[in-house]
Structure formats: structure tokens, C-alpha cells
Amino acid sequence: MAPLATSLDVRADFPVFDRGFAYLDSAATSQKPRQVIEAMDSYYRCSNANVHRGVYKLAQEATDLFEGARERVARFAGSEAATTIFTRNATEAINLVAYAWGREHVGEGDEVLITQMEHHSNIVPWQILCSERGATLRYLHVSDEGLLSLDELDQVLAEGRVKLVSVVHVSNVLGTINPVSEIAARARAAGAVSVIDGSQAMPQMAVDVAEVGADFYAWTGHKALGPTGIGVLHGRRELLESMRPFLGGGDMIASVGFDSSTYNELPWKFEAGTSAIAEGVGLGAAIDYLGGIGMETVRAHERDLTHYTLERLGEIDGLRTFGPGDPDMRGGVVSFEVEGIHPHDLAELCDREGVCIRAGHHCAQPLMRELGVPATARASFHVYNNREDVDRLAEALQKARKVFGL
Amino acid sequence: MAPLATSLDVRADFPVFDRGFAYLDSAATSQKPRQVIEAMDSYYRCSNANVHRGVYKLAQEATDLFEGARERVARFAGSEAATTIFTRNATEAINLVAYAWGREHVGEGDEVLITQMEHHSNIVPWQILCSERGATLRYLHVSDEGLLSLDELDQVLAEGRVKLVSVVHVSNVLGTINPVSEIAARARAAGAVSVIDGSQAMPQMAVDVAEVGADFYAWTGHKALGPTGIGVLHGRRELLESMRPFLGGGDMIASVGFDSSTYNELPWKFEAGTSAIAEGVGLGAAIDYLGGIGMETVRAHERDLTHYTLERLGEIDGLRTFGPGDPDMRGGVVSFEVEGIHPHDLAELCDREGVCIRAGHHCAQPLMRELGVPATARASFHVYNNREDVDRLAEALQKARKVFGL
Amino acid sequence: MDELYRDYILDHYKQPRNFGTLEPHDLEAHDHNPLCGDELGVHIRVDDGKIAELRFHGQGCAISQASASIASEELIGMPVEQIGKLDADWVVDLLGISISPTRRKCALLSLKVTRGAATGDASWPE
Amino acid sequence: MDELYRDYILDHYKQPRNFGTLEPHDLEAHDHNPLCGDELGVHIRVDDGKIAELRFHGQGCAISQASASIASEELIGMPVEQIGKLDADWVVDLLGISISPTRRKCALLSLKVTRGAATGDASWPE
């Protein structure tokens, strides 16, 4: 057994664990530390006001808290405040690109290139775009080990019709960490715009979006120890500046005439209506918390747990895991199936032991079809998990096999 | 002086008032009662999980809390859960209609009809739609007393080109309560779809959207004692069912193939990606709180404060208020100007006395232009305000006049 | 013994009765359970207004598969016009286990597709 | 006496110097302060590379109007090429009051439009 890479002990910060669960569903949503809950609490109790246009101190305070959070979030991600747009979630961030960039630049005969391992949120917006514009949606294949092929990418790009490439950074099913900066660079060289879905990456590893070098990078707050109701889109400044706005309304305008309007500066041009203010404050607290631990440590911890999980699950008869075998090539998520027990039953039987895992298609039906399974079970981790959680999972699975007479 | 209609005494529920402010900016955003803050707090501390697809108890609990809130919100508004869509805010709700209904039904030569008293959030989405589709955006006039004319509405509708009518229920500048059910009925009779912007109405009066009878009714959580990050769109079922989805992604699909997808049932078809779960829970607590007071009482309280404010401000030399003189015709908001003092300076000088008012165009530049002012000052109320707050405002304004040597 | 995964449930799950396809068939329907991705289809051959033969096919959890298997034995021989009147309680009673709200759709999927095939009504049984 | 609304500030606000329009003019610009909706435009007549005449126009709060009025007295006679070098401190010092972050844009609007007219650079002075 590999030695414990780190001895993170932060569980006491997470009030939900008073309930004793082995929560192994962080890829769906993470639990929140006290620090995040309290930041929002204190925002509402002491500093709540609408932002940006208020003259009085309270409004200025709220604005400083909200915009201060944006600056810290931007820094955390290797971006800057002006190009860090707050959305509702990663899904809206990707739709923003599909509507505001896609509808202007993708036309008849063009192609949008994604992969077979995308989450529905990085599939459906492109399906809608392509069907509206007469473009074609293409998929890069996923190998049996759960990897993409840069050669295939090169071949498709060489055909010259791809206008946009959108790829997940870390797969929420396979765990695969994709070579996103290579992908972004090749897309750029081929004249295509690149979008990276970092929903699973930003929460669990050090990501510098400038280094990744994609045109757009989307992620979501609630998987990064932050609140629901907020997501992030980092964009390349020139693109964001040249794009028409997406949603119209208050706050995103510079001035409104009867017939037409002029739009506000970045990032507000893309933030219509009252912002998710408390959520911004909460997300700021979340990345402060993650930064306090250090993303290298977070990653080492996830890697260790993944390694340990692959090992423990390997002991179970009839159990098959999906995705790369090498924990260095994958994030903190392990999908698996147990012969003779449907994932739904597995999840129910685990739940009886207080072990929370997910069962289903994980919003990745095309990938499920490729894997040849209707559904999988999935365990995923974050900073608060430990080896004991994995042990409890292994025991629950053994018990499930007994119930099923296996 | 009119007798106090009600003696609401709920201030102790609102922690922010420990800071001693006379907060008169509820039309921008309301303060939140303990009950709302605690509901979200407890959601995050005890019941946080992603909703809809989780098999384990915690996920079921989160789903029940979130969907239970939706049911209560729907009932509060006189709608049903299936036709009550959660959005980020009112702005997104209106954009949803503009994109998902408008782009399919508004074309070259058609007209969209709004009014001169709309908030930017009910102007800009239609400007964008009209400019994209070659349609014309028209405005109903606002009279000197701040009222719309149903005759003018009839005349414009009679011309036969209006495809959609969108009107604010209660103006955030003038306070005017518009006859929205008459407007919706006339729109329907003329074959036009109707949208009501209820951002200021739902928080402060009993609104039954079925009675209003419009096709769409939009409002926003943060003005209704609820959290930021959540808004509501009530829609007529047949329309919602016939509409294509707006944002694509997880949760809004029934099944995803490589080339195309089928969409989920209402309301989820219009909710892509992870929902604003805690915010839904918070909004549920907010309408429970409002329902506990009773919306008739809330309205009587706002009416009383408006009446009292009009009276007290009337004592100030050089002060002019905007909007209907009759407090029965207006919601809890009073815009005004003081001769010789710019609203920005008024707001600053009020702030020094702990009185929070707003100064500016209130996201209603076209209306400002009609009123012939670059900006106004505005005081607005909610359940936690009392006559003392208004007295403090009056004193602060008198002091401001002294500073300016008036 | 397990409350939910009783022996006969697991037996029907592992050896589902009347599973497969039926060619030719007179009625058919296909549906899925959004919660866990269960898929279930049904083929029905009608003779003299009655269900003469019936085959379910698809993949799913123990509850949805056992529910289909157990229901199939009752459905064969039933007048087609009676199918539309079967409700959720009918299946749940047949299953003979107490079904939590989370598993309800699993239990009801087989009746849903059967009703869909017989009446065209694709709503969830209530 | 008030910290912010000093007598000379109010005096410039109530009787702004060099306000109005200028026809013909050589340079012009127009802008607004998003916070409070202040609008300010400027017309400039250049003679021999220097600002010969200058008029501000628009509406705004005491700080933005006084800042324009006070600045106008300094700007007239200044070489146009020097305008681009004026920074935020220049106006703030001229105003002679301490400016809170909220009021900063009010104070800087006049320099912003003047720089915009002279150099085409429409960014906020820093």
C-alpha cells in the first residue's frame, strides 16, 4: 500500500459529518466547510445590500465583498477579475459561450468538436447550437483505458472545418485528466476556439487558466466547497470584448436608450440583473479555504485516496473499475460496476451503511453507451474524505454481494 | 396623519438592524430574516447533496427540501410546481422568455410592446430580440401622474402587429401598481403573449398569478426577503410545453444521444445544470415568513409607510416626488428630487445619518428621460421598516439642505 | 432476511420470467427511469382481446426487473382493456415489499411501459 | 464646516465656471459615470497647441460639477500634449478635499472627458 501522501485532517470544519456519513459523492457536489457557510451567513447578517450602484456605506461594503471575492477567485484560477464572469453554474457558463460566441461564429457546414467523455452540460449546448446553425457535432473517441488521442484530434482538425473544440479537463466518470493545454494549443493552431470544462478540475488540482491557454474555461462553485448558484467563466479578453452580450438587463448596460443600448465593461457585460452576491462571497471563502490547504496538497490527497480506492475495490470479486489505472492520470473519482448487482441496488445497499455513492449515467449517457453499460456506481472524494471512508465503502460492497447471494 | 394601519414589529428577526441603519433601499434588495439565513445555513450544515438523481438518503433529503420549497413557492404565487421555474433572478426569467419563446415567434415586422416605466431587465432583452429578428420595440407612455393608459394599449394592439406585451406590475421608480390582469386579458384578446415583471409586486402584495392571467410572470428572490441567486418564472403550461429549451445541460434532459436529445418534463426542462439548491430552500423560507405575516398585512404596512413618507417629504422645501399621489395606487417606493442638490449628494448626506437610500437611474434610464431628470433619489420599504425610519430620512434631508446652504 | 431484497425478488431479478423479444407483436412500448437510467421495453401479442404473450426487455435494478418479471405472470391472459385500469398499488402489492419513495419509479416502470403499449398513456402510474 | 461639501466646492457646484458649449470647437468628448448617471461633455478650442477655450456641459453631483469647474480654470492655457499626462492625483489635489472610493469617479469624470477629447484615451484616470 502506498504511504499516505498527506495527512489532511480537516473533517472537523465540515458540519455535515456530524451525521456520520461516508460521503463519497463530491463529484456531484462537495460538502461545505464552516468557513464558507459563515461567510455567507455573515454577509446576510451584517453586510447585505445590492451591489455596484449604491452610494451608502452598506452597499459599498457589499460591493467590496463581492468584487473582492471575484478578484481572489480570479487570482486562484490564474485569471483576472475583468475576464472572470460569474454565472449560475458551469452549465450556464458553457451555454454563454454557445450563445454569445457560437451563434455568431458557427455556421452551415462548420464543425464543433467535443469528446465521448463529456458531461451533458458540455454536449447539449453544442447540439442545440449545431442544430440551429446547420453545423455538425463531432466526438473524439475514448480509448479502453479512458484516454483521448491527440492524433485523432490532429486528424479531425486537419480537415479544416472545426470552429470550436470543447473538452472536459477531468472526467466526472472516468477521472481521466486530459492534456488540455495541448488540446487548446492545437485548436488555436487550427484556427478553432477552445473551451475547457473544468468543473471537476478546478476543485481538486492547481489550475492556472493562463497556462492552460484555452479561450474559455468554465467551472462551478458547488463542487469546489462553495455554494450552489454560482459558476465561473474565464475568457480571453479580446474574445469577450468582441462578443455580443448574452442576457440583457440591469447591470450589464452602460446606457439604455429606447431603441438600443450600450454595454458595460467586462466582466459585468455578461452579468445581467442582480448578481449572486452572497454566492460570490461564499465562493471567495471557498477558494480561500482551498488555498489555505494548498492545491498541491489537495491533489496529493485525492491521488492517494484514488490509489487506495482502486486497491481496495480491486479486492472485491466481480468488481470492475473504469478509467485509467494509473492514479497520476486521474482525479478523485472512481466509477465501477459489480457483476450481478445493478448500480442502483449497490447505492441503496451502501446507503444503508451510511456510505453515499452515486449510481446512474452521471449525466454522461453517450459515454455510458461507449462503455457498454446502462449505468455505473461512482465514488468520488474531496479534502474531507479519508481512508476509513474507502474502507466503509469496501465493506458495504462486500455486504451487498452477500445480500445478492454472490 | 393616517392612523398606523398595522403595527408590524418584526425588526428583531433581521440581524442587520443591529447596525442601526434606517435601511430604505428594499426595492434594490431586501434584508433577510434570521429564518431565511438559518434555513440555508442548516441546509448546508445538515442536508447538502446534489438533487434529483441521488439514491442515498442525504440526496433524497436535499431533493425533498428543494422541491418542497418549489411547491410552497408555487402555492404562494397561485401557480403550480410544474410551471414554476427557478432561474437566477427576474432578469434571467425574462431573458428565458425572450430567447425560448421570442426567437421562435417574433419575426420581421412584428412588434413587442413594453412601457416607458420598465426596468432595464424588461427592456434590454426585448431590444436584443427585436434587433435580431427585425421586429420593432414599442413603448406605452407614462402619464404625468405615472400611469399607463389602457386606451393607448387598445390602440396599439388594434394595429395588429404586437406579438408580445411585457409590463411591470409595480414600478421600481414610480411605485405605480399597473392593472396587469386587464393588460394580460387585452393582450390575449389581441393574440399577443403577455409577460408581467413582478419583481416589486410579489414581495409586497398578495399576487395570484392565475388571477393575473398573464402567460408569464417573473420575479426575483432577493427582493422578497429571500437569497440572491434565485428568481422565478411562472408560465402557462401549454406555452412552456411547446417551447424549446433555453439552456442545455445536465438535469434538463430526458436522454442524450450523440446527435440529439430529448428533454425533461416541466419545470426541469428549463433548469439546466445543478440548481440553486440552497437558494431554493432559502426562498421557501422567505415565502413562509411572508405568508406567516400575511401578504395583506405586508401590503397595508407598505401602504401606510408610503402614505406617511409622501406626507413627511411634502414638508420639505424644494422636494418633488414622482408617481401617483394616491398611496392606494402605489407600492412601497417613493422617488424624489430636492432642488439644488443632486441625488448622489443627497444619498451621501443621508448615509452620514445612517439612512440608506438609492440615487441614480434605478435601471430605468428611458423613464428618467421621460421624467426629464438625470437621476432621482429613492426610498423604499419592507416589513422591517417603520415610521421612525421615515422620520430619520426627513431629518437627514433637512440637514442636507442646510449643508448645501438651502 | 433483507426487507427489500427478499429471496423471490432476487430470484425474479436473476431469472426474469417472460423476458426477451416477441416477433411479430401487436403492441409495444419502451421507456426509462430518469433516476437511475433503467430502460424497459415490452412486446405484446394480443389474441381475442387478451394478452396472449408478453416479453419485457431492457436493463435495470433488481426492483424494476423483478417488478417486470412478477407482473408479467399476472399480465398474460389479462384483457387488454383492463390494463389501463391497473394502478401503482397493483404493482406494489404484487411485489409484496414496502417501497421507499426513491425506489417507487423502479417498481412502476414495468406497469408504465405496459400501459403505454396498451393505451398510449405514457404517464407514471399513480 | 463640512469635510466634503466645503464652501468653495458648493460655490463651484452652484456657479460652475466655463460651463456651456463652444461652437466651433476643435476637440470634444462626452462620457458618464455609471454609478450615479452623471453626464459630462467638453468642448475645446485649441490655439497654438494650447487650450484656448474650454467648456464643460452636463449634469451631475456637486463633486463632479465642482471638479469640472475647478479643473477648467487650470486647463485653459495648458498645452494640449500635457493633458494626457494629467493623472487622478492632479484632480484630487486640485479639489483639495479627501475623496472616498465611492466618490472617486465623480471627481475624475471631468479629467476623463478632457483626456478623452485631447488624446482619445477614454479610460479612467489612475
Ligand SMILES: Cc1ncc(COP(=O)(O)O)c(C=O)c1O
Ligand atoms: C421592476 C424590476 N424588474 C426587474 C428587476 C430585476 O431583478 P433582478 O436584478 O433580481 O433580476 C428589478 C430589480 O432590480 C426591478 O425592480
Ligand SMILES: Cc1ncc(COP(=O)(O)O)c(C=O)c1O
Ligand atoms: C464534468 C462536468 N461538467 C459540467 C458539470 C455541470 O456542473 P453544473 O451542474 O454545476 O453546471 C459537471 C457536474 O455536474 C461535471 O461533472
